[in-house]
Amino acid sequence: MSALTASRLAAILEEGMPGAARAVAGYEALGGGTYNFLYRVRLDDGGRVILKLPPDAGTPRLTYEGELLVNEAEFYRSVVGVPVPEVVHLALDWVLMTECPGEPWSGLANGLGDAEHERLRRELGSYVAQLHAVTGTRFGYPSGAVPTADTWREAFMAMLEAVLADAERFGVKLPVSGERVRELVRGAVPALDEVTVPALVHFDLWQGNILLTGEAGERRIGGVIDGERMFWGDPLAEFVSLNLFGEPEDDPALLAGYRAGGGAADFDRSARLRMALYRCYLYLILLVEGVPRGYPPARTAVTRRTAGTALILALGLISTTA
Incomplete structure (x- = not known):
């Protein structure tokens, strides 16, 4: 533009x-x-x-x-x-x-002490729980760019099919074929039927989308921004974007804040399977979006090494759990 x-x-x-x-x-x-x-x-x-x-x-x-x-x-x-x-x-x-007050957490991260970092993660966890308490009437993206649905299984499969179609449209070479992804996912999607209420999911809560205010040592969250990738779906999907290549337990302060804020964070076998599905979706987005956006080869190589490997691992978990 x-x-x-x-x-x-x-x-x-x-x-x-x-x-x-x-x-x-x-x-x-x-x-x-x-x-x-x-x-x-x-x-x-x-x-x-x-x-x-x-x-x-x-x-x-x-x-x-x-x-x-x-x-x-x-x-x-x-x-x-x-x-x-x-x-x-x-x-x-x-x-x-x-305009919300503050500066992106990502630019201040190196100046945060351990105690302040943990306090902020607890605060974020409490806010995430409040987001997930908001419910909608249909599953999927409000824009309708991908059709919404009455069930989470139907909405999620439409979302997944859309990004797989994008990969084909842009000629993206995935580490696993689209057909293999579909085959593995089909055996796992019945787990999505446990999700019956569309919850508000931001799905892009990296530190660049969280603004911090205040002086060093006393910072607070001043704003949660860039909600453009939100959808109505399973709250567990949020933990995938909050810990892109890790597990929810890797962030105990955030989990403590989430539970204190009223969020339910029980990661049983079914929850792990659902999160593996959401990881596949997010990693596919990361692998495909670089082509239409024209990312340089060095960045593409890093994405293939990180998100590509993580996609294979998530699909492996699906194949052994479903």
């Missing part, structure tokens, strides 16, 4: 915040995103809003990435008790939202 122009910004603000276009002190692009474009808009009265724009129409993307802003707006509007942006206005091809 070409750079945001002052005239386009004025038109957006006139629709989303009538009168604000005459009070713009400036705007700047924000980095960190991998798909949509983000801008901070500064107003004369000291206020600030965030503008998010999608790539140009026709830009290569994965199927589930259609209408991501719809997902993001639904996430913010659904959340209760967790610091998230407030949606100011959602249009067809942009969203305006308030």
